[in-house]
Amino acid sequence: MKNFETEVAIIGAGSAGLCAGIQAANAGAKVMIFDENHLPGGQLFKQIHKFFGSREHRAGIRGYEIGKQLLDEVEKSGADVHLNSVVYGIFDGNTLGVVEGDNHYSVKAKKIIIASGGKENYLPFKGSTLPGVMGAGAAQTMVNVNRVLPGKEVIMVGSGNVGLIVSYQLMQAGANVKAIVEAAPSIGGYGVHASKICRAGVPIKVRHTVLEAYGENEVEGAVVAELDENWNVVPGSEQNIACDTICLAVGLNPMSELAYIAGCEMTYIPLLGGHVPMHDENLETTVPGIYVAGDVTGVEEASTAMEEGNLAGISVARALGLINDEEGKEIADNFRNRMLNLRSGAFGEGRRIAKATQVEAFNEFQAKEGAK
């Protein structure tokens, strides 16, 4: 087995990993980025809609265009992107095990940034294993990356931004969305996304759930029912809706297994999607030299993932002594302020508080360790 050495190794070439790579490489670090897919960009290339955020976060630009811009910058920065490369473990806190195509090698790095993103939650119900029941993210990949329609008549479960956006994109691809079903008493995603679905005549049924998917060998329909205040089914409210596809958009959770294996202390924060690594304000975890950025450390948005990537990239460059500390601190503060700005308003406030708890958990843990 071959062994390589680098200054910075980054796991994941999504918004967070690419931005981290650009910052670190531009500061002069030798950077290697690994991604298991055959194309870089993570979630970005699936996103054909115009993004939110501020102009600095390339708002108003379609996701895949943002991906292209980042790839250009990565190329200029000199960071080395390895595709078809799965990182299967982190050993001794500084060495990655990598399988790239048919090759197997290890990479020893002075600093590691984990930017592995998130994965979709599942929802079990009667018939939920029938072909035709799938994650909304899977449906989105089929339509926007592989250009295959998963079905013609769709029921979407979940009204968060993912459910709303994927519903819209399925319609753009030519499918009909029969209904969006939401168990909570109100719609989870942005009103503007919900409004464009409504204008297309799709009913958004709040306080409703899917009880069952039925069909002989594949989905032929769903039983949808109303829920009362205590989330119990209202008797007699069951209705059959014919459909050939049921998409689940019931949240994402951080793909934090690698951080856990590496020995990073974790904390459980439901609002961020579940178990997330504790980290300090520079995104360094409890394992010195291992940093985290993006959805892996709390499911948020591409705009925040990019800023976290920027911050992690600058932080490792500072730790490696590649930028003078005064200047480095100023740049880092700027990224932190941009994140605070993104984490405000009705949809961001909760995440700002949750992220602060994550840093607090880190500080408490370190204080306890120090006292030992």
Place this chain on the structure above:
Amino acid sequence: MKKTGVVYDGYPSKEELEQSPGFPNTCSLSKGTKAVIECVQNIPCNPCEAACPYGAITIGDNITNLPILDVEKCIGCGNCVAPCPGLAIFTVNMNYSDTEAAIEFPFEYFPLPNKGDIVDAVNRAGEIMCKGTIIGIRSAKVFANTNVIKIAVPKEFADIVRSIKRLPRK
């Protein structure tokens, strides 16, 4: 009683719209074509601010502020319609003809209608309200694949019609 509003129905209620600073009142609309911004939640977003060449939209440093429309500055050019990622900006011209108002809205479905077509006009809930005539389709490169369609409808539907029914695929 059933609760109404954008988080329950998916589209803003009359009250939510009237209270939002991007929604011009009837008096301003009588003065000429104006942007109508139907963005009522404090989301982190601000491309509309830069999209207006006349400085008629303000969000400010805090990007979760609601967009504020200065109706005096707005000339109704419609340049802000396509750049809004929420597809939440329209223009309304109350005086397109003696009997008709003209409404511009963003549209991202294929096929596109043709100029002169008579189509089904829908309200915020997607319900067909009346027939309308397509009077313009703009698809500039800077619109990045969002088409801006202009439709003429009877005046009484000016505040109601916000899009058209998707056309069948061939």
